Amino acid sequence: MIHDGSLQELRVLKSSLIVGSLSLALLVGGMVISGCGVAGADSSATDRQSERLVITGSSTVAPLVAEIGKRFEADAGVRVDVQTGGSSRGIADARNGLADIGMASRALGAAEDDLTGFTIARDGICVIIHRDNPITELSDPQVVDMFTGRLTHWDSLGGEDRRITVVNKAEGRSTLELFLKHFALDNRDVKASVVIGDNEQGIKTVAGNPGAIGYVSIGAAEHAAARGVAIKLLPMSGIAASTATLSEGNFPLARPLTLVIQGEPSTLTQRFIDYARSPAVHDLVRELSFVPAS
């Protein structure tokens, strides 16, 4: 009874804890419901589909498609709705009709011949290290040895006496899949010291650690290095990692940015795909440090 005021205050604190967790839960619930909403609207209203394009998938492709979409909206007077969620989602959504077009940051595989893919641009993955690291080139077996933990210090490669920090990508990312496939690695054998989500986090992590080695999109890495971020792009098999070598088609670790559809496209879908592959959007492709497809 003595400290009635504080009691009151505590009640408020406690209830704000509960309200806080509630609102978080509401947010999650809301996201789920809105996700379902998109699906429902799409499958039911086929005749209204002509006014709206739903495009989902790879977070690498999404910024480009969003920019193209904005320009297309202005030209064609329709709504283009771009949602990210990874290449796997793009392909799954295109397959089961949740999206008009799926986005994938890889070519379609053999098990996906029920779908049609259209390459709109190319992106390359390059190995990056800290700018102050004296190493200038690594062979493929050396990269493999580092990522599997057989090499743990830079001095055995002629670098400084520093521990190697392996920066790997999180499960499910197409960058990870492409990297593992190129080096014939199994993710279980990778001895990572840091696991990252997006390119920007990877670049920041490597720039803050002189012993780090990681891999990110060439476009993102080139852009960051040009801004003065302390990273260095390593050549692969003797070919410099740059958007120039990528556009010449020489860079070995590259991937096509693909639009995916199932069956016969509607007129609007076809128009959008043609537009995304036309020279009218090449400036947008270059702006995002990708390379036009043809």
Place this chain on the structure above:
Amino acid sequence: MRARQRFTIWFESCRLSRRADWLLAWSLRLSALVSGALVVFITVFVIAEAWPALRSIGVWRFLNDASWYPSAGVEDGTFNLVPMLVGTVLTTAGAIVLAAPLGVLSAIFRQVYAPPGVGRVYRWLIELLAGIPSVVYGFWGLVVVVPIITRFEPPGASLLAGILILTLMILPTTTLASDAALQSVPRRTIEGAAALGLGRWATLQGVALPAASSGIATGVLLATGRALGETMAVLMVCGNVVAVPDSLFDPVRTLTANIALEMAYALDGHRSALFVSGLVLLLLVSALVLAAEVVDRRQAVG
């Protein structure tokens, strides 16, 4: 108690008397029902989404598998959640161990020792700290704190970095709660202690702090809730490697970071397994709310 009785009597007296009251009562009941139902709905939803994984993979494998590689499917994948549970508990516990004493001490400083002007500026600064969005803390941690730790012990992105960033994030909560609790200790009580000839520290330690203790405890629980649920900042500084850490300098992955890193890319069994980590988090938070309830009840009795 007395207040509640008075209210009941007042309600009785105007029961059935006015239509407006009837309307009010029912709209209140309805809104209570809606908020209650929402919690139930969300819990049921999380359980339903986690159910396929729980059934096909089984609780046993979530606790005993070799590691966490969920994207290979139910048969070939591994689904051990324990390292992430450990990661969540360790980062949160570490942050509380640092932030709770710091918060109490700085509240004592402000309430007892600081000159009024300094105290006001100090409170203002702490409130500012509380207003910084978590992604900014994470970004700052990634470009400032992690490189500093890297200089001593690579990779830098580690349990320690996570604890330091979380400490900073929950410090305002523990400080402001302790501050409010100390402030609401009645002046008469303090003056009484002074009249008995107790010194400043003895008054604090023997009278003010015990009187404020339940308020401080609630503040700490609130801070724990925030630390448990924090996602973006720990995702950026903790390294996110799924392994039980051997030292403060080893990377860890928390349950929240696990969901944020993989949910957008997860399908089928993998997605369901992520809902299991959400369910585990939900259980942790429920345990916390229960603990808050116990503290509250003990304080009501005492």
